[in-house]
Amino acid sequence: MKKIFILCAAFLTLVSTTNQVIAEKKAETSNITAETIKSTIEELSANCLDKALLEKGVKHAASLWRMSDGTEADFKNFCKKSYIADKAEKEVVFQKISRNLEIITGHFNKITLDLLEPVHLNTFEQHPIDNAFGAYSVGSHWMNDFYNNKIAFTIALNFPSFSLAEKEANAKNWTREEWAYARLGDYFTARVPSELLQAAGTAAAGSDVYIADYNIYVGHLTDKKGNRFFPEDKVLLSHWNLRDEIKANYANKKDGLDKQKMIYQVMKRIISQEIPEKVINSGDFEWDPYTNVVYKAGKTIDATPEPNERYQQILNNFHANKAIDPYYPDQNTFIKRQYDGAKEISAEATEKIFSAFLSSEETKKVGKLIQKRLGRKLQPFDIWYDGFKARSGMDESKLDAQTRGLYPNAAALEADLANLLVKLGYDKERAQWLADRIAVDPARGSGHAWGGAAKGQKAHLRTRVGAKGMDYKGYNIAIHEFGHNVEQTISLYDVDNFVMNGVPNTAFTEALAFIFQKRDMLLLDVKDDSPQKEALKKLDLFWSAYEIMGVSLVDIRMWRWLYANPDATAAELRDATMDIAKAVWNEFYAPVYGVKDQPILAVYSHMLNSPLYLSNYAFGNVIEFQLEQQLKGRSFPAEVDRIFKQGRLTPNQWMVEATGNDLSAEPLLNAAKEALQELK
Structure with a gap:
């Protein structure tokens, strides 16, 4: 752990230094006047393809032009020379740009992936120098280079960007060509200095390092009576494995509740940063999370708390991303860039949708049903209640034995991918084609999926594989990541143009990952013949959405607090985050759980x-439900292939073309009502 904290301190110093330098430097603004823009448009309009598009392109290119790029006369001459007035030539240029962007971004992706292997994979002996290389943002300079060589201005002029409102207004009428041209326009919407992009990458890499090695040796947890509830060699990564351990113990009637309560205490100590620094990623001590006392060889020892490092990591990311704000005229906060930009759903619309869902009467009704099924009052950690799943009544140790036997190492899972797809309905040829484009790696952390960025590159499935083989938790995560990989492969190889590759936002790849994950027992040949299985599946998805929507609101509100308090210390952020988590809990969860002021929603890594x-x-979760409804009675592989070949439309248009319906949480709410009625 000492190496990790030393490296995190180095990241903090680097980010602070970079931000200090940038703070002293004003963001450059355009030197092109409205008069020059008007005259340029007038001179080009005689031979233009589309007057409105020409006007948008000139204005967009002008907004990105700086004094260092040339005078106003230089700008006008550039536009006259670079504007493409012939439709056939424009398509030729578009195809050439698309090809070259795939080459550039694909190779940058490959370099980044390779540099991060010692950080992400447990097959490497890790050294701080690996983390330093992993933090290097190899692609941070290329966009600035493209402004310098004027390629960015050629794209901005001929393929201008569209706002989210404009995309939504045109979504139903645009051709695939028009969509592709608009997506090319998304590449150059702001001119951010490369040193700021590198600083943001450095901060993100530091947080990755911090989280990847944040393990709790639960086999060394004890209560005040000296009771231990976990195997001595059991180690759980925060927060994913801790949460999954809570889920796993609903089937444990012997001491499952004791285990869940103990883990919840650990989580609260992590959130409050009262966790002793000595017990993080170490099995050299015994720790009672209830009293927060640490023991060594049976004797109490001094143990100082973790020094608010959790919240310092958040601050590192905040300051690095806030420094970029002035370079985005419209999306001038990280919140806007993540919601209006990356997700193409505003933060305000997100809060409205989630708050309405969280306030529904169904939350109380489902809570009462869970309480009845448990035979006890709800506990705060029951946000992760797992009893609606077929596996919930199974002994996880038996599942561990099965998955370890099947997958003693990552190579065994990789060899079985095609077979898993056949079980989902794919024919052998298509299954093998997809499997050949996915590699499986043993993860140091909980696991993740990393897609290729150019045809010829494999998607990477990463999950934990212990010394005894892959336990059920690792397998369950692996199936989730496998869903991501299938989406990443289809939406890269089968989409009609490179700049359209992917999905509208990552919620859509999460949806397919959830769909795969829900079929993990099917893939183990464990069948659920319960007549209530469909109703229980609906309630399981409803409860998952109920939990994660509250967590999402905490995330949004914490970032809003950061913008209102940009000079906050890590301790102040800690207190504010806990207050926000408790406020969201009290508003949306206390009425269901009957207990107030719980901080649990702030635990997510x-x-x-x-x-x-x-x-x-x-x-x-919302998208998953709508897709599951679409898949019913239809060929699973045919529909998955058809839907994910659409590429990057706007979220609502993608859903309309996938299912015929708008993107909405209402179908999931209605399904919960139906399921509750059926279970009566």
Whole structure:
């Protein structure tokens, strides 16, 4: 752990230094006047393809032009020379740009992936120098280079960007060509200095390092009576494995509740930063999370708390991304860039949708049903209640034995990918084609999926594989990541143009990952013949959405607090985050659980290493349900292939073309009502 904290301190110093330098430097603004823009448009309009598009292109290029790029006369001459007035030539240029962007971004992706292997994979002996290389943002300079060589201005002029409102207004009428041209325009919307992009990458890498090695040796947890509830060699990564351990113990009637309560105490100590620094990623001590006392060889020892490092990581990301704000005229906060930009759903619309869902009467009704099924009052950690799943009544140790036997190492899972797809209905040829484009790696952390960025590159599935083989938790995560990989492969190789590759936002890839993950027992040949299985599946998805929507609101509101308090210390952020988590709990969860002021919604590690990502999971649940409804009675592989070949439309248009319906949480709410009625 000492190496990690030394490296995190180095990251903090680097980010602070960079931000200090940038703070002293004003963001450059355009030197092109409205008069020059008007005259340029007038001179080009005689031979233009589309007057409105020409006007948009000139204005967009002008907004990006700086004194260092040339005078106003230089700008006008550039536009006259570079504007493409012939439709056939424009398509030729578009195809050439698309090809070259795939080459550039694909190779940058490959370099980044390779540099991060010692950080992400447990097959490497890790050294701080690996983390330094992993933090290097190899692609941070290329966009600035393209402004300098004027390629960016050629694209901005001929393929201008469209706002989210404009995309939504045109979504139903645009051809695939028009969509592709608009997506090319998304590449150059702001001119951010490369040193700021590198600083943001450095901060993100530091948070990744911090989280990847944040393990709790639960086999060394004890209560005040000296009771231990976990195997001595059991180690759980925060927060993913801790949460999954809570889920796993609903089937444990012997001491499952004791285990869940103990883990919840650990989580609260992490959130409050009262966790002793000595017990993080170490099995050299015994720790009672209830009293927060640490023992060594049976004797109490001094143990200082972790020094608010959790919240310092959030601050690192905040300051690095806030420094970029002035370079985005419209999306001038990280919140806007993540929601209006990356997700193409505003933060305000997100809060409205989530708050309405969280306030529904169905939350109380489902809560009462869970309480009845448990035979006890709800506990705060029951946000992760797992009893609606077929596996919930199974002994996880038996599942561990099965998955370890099947997958003693990552190579065994990789060899079985095609077979898993056949079980989902794919024919052998298509299954093998997809499997050949996915590699499986043993993860140091909880696991993740990393897609290729150019045809010929494989997607990478990463999950934990212990010394005894892959346990059920690792397998369950692996199937989730496998869903991501299938989406990443289809939406890269099968989409009609490179700049359209992918999905509208990551919520859509999360949806397919959830769909795969829900079929993990099917893939183990464990069948659920319960007549209530469909109703229970609906309630399981409803409860998952209920949990993650609240977590997402905490994430959004914490970032709003940061913008209102940009000079906050890590301790002040800690207190504010806990207050925000408790306020969201009291508003949306206390009426269901009957207990107030719980901080549990602030436990997610994504708040550190994937800022403002959590809403993707919540929307992923909503999208998952709509897709599951579409899949019913239809060929699973044919529909998955058809739907994910659409590429990057706007979220609502993608859903309309996938299912015939708008993107909405209402179908999931209605399904919960139906399921509750059926279970009566």
